[in-house]
Amino acid sequence: MTDLNTVLTTCPYCGVGCGVEVTKLDSGLVNVQGNKSHPANFGRLCSKGSALADTIGLEGRLLHPMINGQQVSWETALDAVADGLKQVILEHGPDAVAFYVSGQLLTEDYYVANKLMKGFIGSSNIDTNSRLCMSSAVAGYKRAFGSDSVPCCYEDLDLADLIIIEGSNTAWCHPIVFQRIAKAKKLRPELKIIVIDPRKTATCDIADLHLPIKPGTDTSLFNGLLNAINKQNKIDWDFVNHHTEGLLDALNAAEQTAADVARVAQVCELNEQDINHFFQLFINTEKVVTLYSQGINQSSSGTDKSNAIINCHLITGRIGKPAMGPFSITGQPNAMGGREVGALSNQLAAHMELENPNHHDLVSRFWQTDNLATTAGLKAVDMFEAIHHGKIKAVWVIATNPVVTLPNADKVRRAIENCDLVVVSECELNTGTAARADILLPALAWGEKTGTVTNSERRISRQRSFLPHPGEAEEDWWILSEVAKRMGFGDAFNYQSSADIFREHAALSGFENNGKRDFDISKLADLTDKQYNKLLPIQWPVSSDKPSGRKRLFQDKHFFTATGKAQLIPITPRLPKNPVSSEYPLILNTGRIRDQWHTMTRTARSPRLNAHISEPIVQIHPVDADNYQLKNGAIARLESQWGNMLARVVITEEQRVGSVFVPMHWNDFLASKGRVNSLVNPVVDPISGQPESKHTPIRISSYQPAWYGFLFSRIALKPSDSEYWVKIKGQQFYRYELAGETVIENPSDWAKNQLGKEGEWIEFLDQGASRFRTAKIVNNRLESVVFIASEFDLPARSWLSQLFSETSLNDEMRMSLLAGKPGAGLPDCGPMVCACFGVGENAILTAIKEGSAKTVEEIGSLLKAGTNCGSCIPEIQKIISG
Numbered sequence: 001m002t003d004l005n006t007v008l009t010t011c012p013y014c015g016v017g018c019g020v021e022v023t024k025l026d027s028g029l030v031n032v033q034g035n036k037s038h039p040a041n042f043g044r045l046c047s048k049g050s051a052l053a054d055t056i057g058l059e060g061r062l063l064h065p066m067i068n069g070q071q072v073s074w075e076t077a078l079d080a081v082a083d084g085l086k087q088v089i090l091e092h093g094p095d096a097v098a099f100y101v102s103g104q105l106l107t108e109d110y111y112v113a114n115k116l117m118k119g120f121i122g123s124s125n126i127d128t129n130s131r132l133c134m135s136s137a138v139a140g141y142k143r144a145f146g147s148d149s150v151p152c153c154y155e156d157l158d159l160a161d162l163i164i165i166e167g168s169n170t171a172w173c174h175p176i177v178f179q180r181i182a183k184a185k186k187l188r189p190e191l192k193i194i195v196i197d198p199r200k201t202a203t204c205d206i207a208d209l210h211l212p213i214k215p216g217t218d219t220s221l222f223n224g225l226l227n228a229i230n231k232q233n234k235i236d237w238d239f240v241n242h243h244t245e246g247l248l249d250a251l252n253a254a255e256q257t258a259a260d261v262a263r264v265a266q267v268c269e270l271n272e273q274d275i276n277h278f279f280q281l282f283i284n285t286e287k288v289v290t291l292y293s294q295g296i297n298q299s300s301s302g303t304d305k306s307n308a309i310i311n312c313h314l315i316t317g318r319i320g321k322p323a324m325g326p327f328s329i330t331g332q333p334n335a336m337g338g339r340e341v342g343a344l345s346n347q348l349a350a351h352m353e354l355e356n357p358n359h360h361d362l363v364s365r366f367w368q369t370d371n372l373a374t375t376a377g378l379k380a381v382d383m384f385e386a387i388h389h390g391k392i393k394a395v396w397v398i399a400t401n402p403v404v405t406l407p408n409a410d411k412v413r414r415a416i417e418n419c420d421l422v423v424v425s426e427c428e429l430n431t432g433t434a435a436r437a438d439i440l441l442p443a444l445a446w447g448e449k450t451g452t453v454t455n456s457e458r459r460i461s462r463q464r465s466f467l468p469h470p471g472e473a474e475e476d477w478w479i480l481s482e483v484a485k486r487m488g489f490g491d492a493f494n495y496q497s498s499a500d501i502f503r504e505h506a507a508l509s510g511f512e513n514n515g516k517r518d519f520d521i522s523k524l525a526d527l528t529d530k531q532y533n534k535l536l537p538i539q540w541p542v543s544s545d546k547p548s549g550r551k552r553l554f555q556d557k558h559f560f561t562a563t564g565k566a567q568l569i570p571i572t573p574r575l576p577k578n579p580v581s582s583e584y585p586l587i588l589n590t591g592r593i594r595d596q597w598h599t600m601t602r603t604a605r606s607p608r609l610n611a612h613i614s615e616p617i618v619q620i621h622p623v624d625a626d627n628y629q630l631k632n633g634a635i636a637r638l639e640s641q642w643g644n645m646l647a648r649v650v651i652t653e654e655q656r657v658g659s660v661f662v663p664m665h666w667n668d669f670l671a672s673k674g675r676v677n678s679l680v681n682p683v684v685d686p687i688s689g690q691p692e693s694k695h696t697p698i699r700i701s702s703y704q705p706a707w708y709g710f711l712f713s714r715i716a717l718k719p720s721d722s723e724y725w726v727k728i729k730g731q732q733f734y735r736y737e738l739a740g741e742t743v744i745e746n747p748s749d750w751a752k753n754q755l756g757k758e759g760e761w762i763e764f765l766d767q768g769a770s771r772f773r774t775a776k777i778v779n780n781r782l783e784s785v786v787f788i789a790s791e792f793d794l795p796a797r798s799w800l801s802q803l804f805s806e807t808s809l810n811d812e813m814r815m816s817l818l819a820g821k822p823g824a825g826l827p828d829c830g831p832m833v834c835a836c837f838g839v840g841e842n843a844i845l846t847a848i849k850e851g852s853a854k855t856v857e858e859i860g861s862l863l864k865a866g867t868n869c870g871s872c873i874p875e876i877q878k879i880i881s882g
């Protein structure tokens with residue numbers, strides 16, 4: 001803490017886990033900046049973290065308990081949840097109920113949810129949306145180390161001489177980690193960076209080598225590397241002989257499947273020279289970190305991919321030492337916390353195993369229950385399949401939105417609609433899942449709740465509240481505990497605070513541990529409330545012999561397997577489950593974009609975060625665009641065996657031929673047909689249960705509506721007659737991108753019907769060209785704009801957006817209004833590049849043209865662009881390069 005008006009907390013978005021400093025201003029607003037003393041970010045925040053203050057308003061919040069759309073008291077709602085669950089359990093048994101929880105939860109919430117389901121309801125049907133994010137990494141670590149232990153820390157990225165970034169657009173998805181790597185590269189240009197990714201992403205901006213690998217072939221590449229290490233006699237025999245098992249089988253599998261570089265090149269569709277370059281760099285560099293993320297994990301062979309990477313680190317002994325190791329980076333802010341409390345359906349609490357009788361006995365005694373689940377529950381995709389088939393009759397969804405994020409999302413939506421009892425704990429009223437709930441329970445949001453989260457480097461940090469509880473919203477742990485009490489489990493859920501829960505969680509981690517389990521934070525079990533409130537970021541384990549935490553694991557070369565030795569796993573490469581076909585010839589890859597988070601329920605509240613990429617897009621290579629007669633900026637229809645969507649076409653050579661990329665963010669409240677997961681195949685990794693979200697066969701075609709258009713309005717609307725619509729919140733306006741399949745006979749009437757007749761209207765109609773443009777002005781301020789045309793290439797929206805911030809329109813503005821672009825002398829910032837400082841492309845181009853800036857640094861000094869989070873630096877570099 002610094003002073004009474006300043007609160008130190010953590011960012012609620014990605015797994016980097018940046019420290020945030022919030023200052024309450026006299027105006028009632030808050031200022032958000034990076035916490036300079038937090039070791040994850042040292043004061044930096046990315047565009048999303050920097051915009052947190054934009055997202056804390058109460059518009060659209062769920063503030064009261066509701067049953068079937070009617071507001072009810074907490075007593076009524078909690079009784080209804082408890083009675084509903086008890087009834088289903090009585091009639092159908094404990095496995096007929098399920099909890100689907102979230103990496104957005106705090107560890108304390110997670111702990112209570114897991115304890116209730118596994119410990120007292122007696123089923124393991126609790127799974128977390130982190131299943132979609134990193135469960136293959138968990139399974140890989142457990143196979144190799146006997147425990148879910150991330151061996152590395154961020155400091156290793158500062159110290160490494162070679163960083164391999166595989167299956168991760170770190171620049172956009174973990175921007176502060178990327179900036180850390182970029183800084184290390186700048187300080188030590190000899191640091192080599194290799195990016196392995198089918199796409200040429202912004203992360204490649206700092207790469208010495210980019211391997212645009214064929215999707216799904218990573219195991220062949222790393223088997224090839226294992227083979228090369230062996231053939232070049234670079235095995236660390238001392239380490240391998242004393243601390244690993246399974247070498248021969250692993251080498252045999254590699255030899256059989258990736259015998260030489262030519263074969264690897266053929267399978268991975270890479271050139272031999274590049275592969276050799278990668279292999280030689282790995283083999284000859286001691287300090288190597290392999291950083292990997294969803295591109296590895298979201299695969300039907302994600303666990304094998306993870307172990308293929310780990311194998312290469314183990315046979316070279318590159319683990320447990322500074323600057324080296326296989327480093328899986330998590331997507332969500334508290335995916336790691338969920339792993340710690342056992343919120344995956346196949347884990348027990350505190351990194352213990354459901355099937356291990358000793359662990360079962362230990363947890364039963366610690367929780368004082370005789371009803372602890374004995375077998376693994378259903379993993380996320382299977383859980384919703386069971387709901388679809390009516391085997392699960394009651395589901396409680398907490399802090400997540402499965403109708404947008406799960407694969408085969410339309411089927412998930414139908415499953416929820418048909419489920420007997422759907423309970424949703426949420427901050428937001430408008431989510432696709434909340435809209436289908438029988439019982440809605442209002443939860444606290446970031447800034448209101450308090451607890452702990454754990455980031456990708458095992459660092460536990462406090463999330464602290466700085467806002468009052470709005471309406472009747474409550475902590476998730478309180479809601480769960482109140483339901484537990486009503487189900488008859490009161491003695492075990494009598495918590496008074498999140499500190500109580502944290503102490504119990506910490507005590508369980510150390511209970512009869514004696515160094516046998518990796519996760520041990522028992523030194524924190526006796527924290528007073530005051531010490532808990534002041535807890536500084538610390539990396540587990542935190543036990544009596546490691547009271548200050550530990551940066552790296554396995555420095556003692558002891559692993560948590562039965563023999564204490566790490567396991568080398570023989571890997572037989574498997575291609576993605578569903579290959580492309582003549583009917584579905586393209587590979588759909590899904591992922592994140594720079595300025596949005598998850599299903600946009602929070603980030604879409606921020607105008608500056610909506611400015612960079614405003615619509616669902618499909619990125620496609622020019623060759624494919626040509627083949628399918630797609631034009632840049634037009635709309636495409638994407639179809640798979642499972643569903644379809646509409647997306648704006650972006651043609652780019654950064655895509656591989658044969659693959660397209662679509663962001664995973666848009667929900668039904670922001671776009672009519674933008675949910676990409678309705679197309680994604682519900683195929684999972686057989687070990688981890690993680691879906692293959694990076695590889696779905698699809699087809700694509702040009703969408704041919706009767707008209708295209710856009711509409712700006714100062715107030716939110718529901719535009720009618722548009723099969724395609726996307727809602728975008730801007731600075732003092734809402735913008736709607738539109739397209740409709742029925743010709744609008746009288747566009748002037750149509751516009752007035754949407755926006756109201758009052759006010760001064762100016763109009764332009766070119767009947768022959770089917771072009772209509774109108775603007776409504778009230779008190780000399782721009783109130784609304786509508787542009788409609790038969791073609792998609794309407795004027796850019798940036799200048800019109802700017803006009804909504806004008807308090808009064810001058811003559812030049814009025815004259816240019818219906819042209820959609822400024823006349824001479826009027827500024828237009830152009831498409832947004834830097835979201836932190838609102839710097840558009842035109843401002844950067846002007847600076848370059850006028851000769852006042854030629855480098856990224858000079859652009860930064862002149863316009864500030866790129867000087868906060870740095871996420872836009874690759875884009876600025878691209879503009880400079882022309």
Ligand code: SF4
Binds near residue numbers: 044047174
């Ligand atoms: S990198 Fe950005 S989104 Fe991730 S924790 Fe840091 S500020 Fe938040």
